[in-house]
Amino acid sequence: MISYDSIQELADKATKKGKRISELVLEDQALHMEQSNDELFELMRKSLHVMAAAAEKGLTSQSLSASGLSGGDANKMKQAVDAGRALSGKVLSETLAKALAIAEVNACMGRIVAAPTAGSCGIIPALLLTLKEEHHLAEDQVVMSLFTAAGLGMVIAQKASVSGAEGGCQAECGSAAAMAAAAAVELMGGTPQMCAHACAMALKSVLGLVCDPVAGLVEVPCIKRNASGAANALVAAEMALAGIKSTIPVDEVIGAMKAVGDAMPKTLKETAEGGLADTPTAKKIAREIRR
């Protein structure tokens, strides 16, 4: 049984056995949940299908959320990409469009997979689905990579937190980016050690990021932070695949994230009392919505 209290241990175990992290996690979870590997794999495939459907829906949707605060940005991004107006390459620009798309579907009460939360649901699928498309990968490989994302997420949830209310946005979009980075590395043929470094690098980049939703809603700045979170994941994966290592080991980064989250004032942890939520424009929006 895996204890899920150290990503380094998980990576070392995989290295020693000559397996991928996803294989270890799948085998362990099948035992833990008293189900077969195939049953778990198919459940995860179902999640991937929900993710893909949300991305597709969001890319073409023009509808606004109930508050009227968000909607239609994914479509704008997609149009820019399709017209060749994106500054970055296809992988990044398509990833951004999908991250916005899924987060917008969430804001419009559409069907999504919390990954690890509803507020950060766009990051992992945006990057993995884009890599699948652009590199013509088999669906089964992408499903497997979700077990790596989940396994690392379990460690983060256990040692720190994946909730904005507990640890700020670093714990929510930061964790999602760290999980996505590791999954992307594995998907593109990186080693378990590279996955650990990617996870560490993505999380390091957003330490201290606060959770400050305008009017308390999962829209501003959450939707755009899904896009920047997915970009962060891609940057970390790219560096790890190039052989770049995190100087601070991954488990220590998670410890630091926990310490920063604990030190963060309550006003910056999803209470909508600080950060962007406390700006004049945000307060005006909140007043209008509550009226």
Next chain:
Amino acid sequence: MNVFDIIGPIMVGPSSSHTAGAVRIGKIARVVAGGQPVAVSIELYGSFAQTYKGHGTDKAIIAGLLGMAPDDERIKDSLALARQAGMSFKFRKSGNQAVHPNTALISSVDQLGKKTIVQGSSVGGGRIVVNRINEINVKFKGDYYTLLIPHTDTPGVIAAVTKLLADHGINIAELNMYRSHRGGEAMMVIETDQAVKGGLVCSIEAVKTVKKAVLIEPIY
């Protein structure tokens, strides 16, 4: 915790606590009431009261009362669907800070005029705690098979009920007993590892001084 707590649940947005958790509270209120009520009055506390419109907490609770699961795409249309189904509803914001920040108190009335009260709190990630059934304060999470057994506080009731469960090979994960006063109204809440079938529920209801047995199946 397992992998599907991290990649999952599959749900309708925007917030696991304000939407998915709220559907589950509504659904448990429906089961406890014994079916779809004709009228409901819902009191919202804390952040539920502050942000329920933007998060669709109202639509989520009504969807649960209509029997929908947290991933049902009709949740956003639930208010109209409730009107069509002849279920009237009203929401009230409470300023009471004493209860958990994300709490809803659901009072429902069925066709025969019978009133049922269920209060639940959404505690994060779509997980909930039910903390009141009618006049009795309870505590259960709804992720096991849960039996609610109102009875009169008399010696031997718990033994008789647990024997029935044991005879059917059902293991008890948690058992709690709540009572108003000695010899008064009481409620057993039993969470089990295995599925409880309808026949067994009837046998439990036949136990002396047991008034009723309500089975709540786990809601994902």
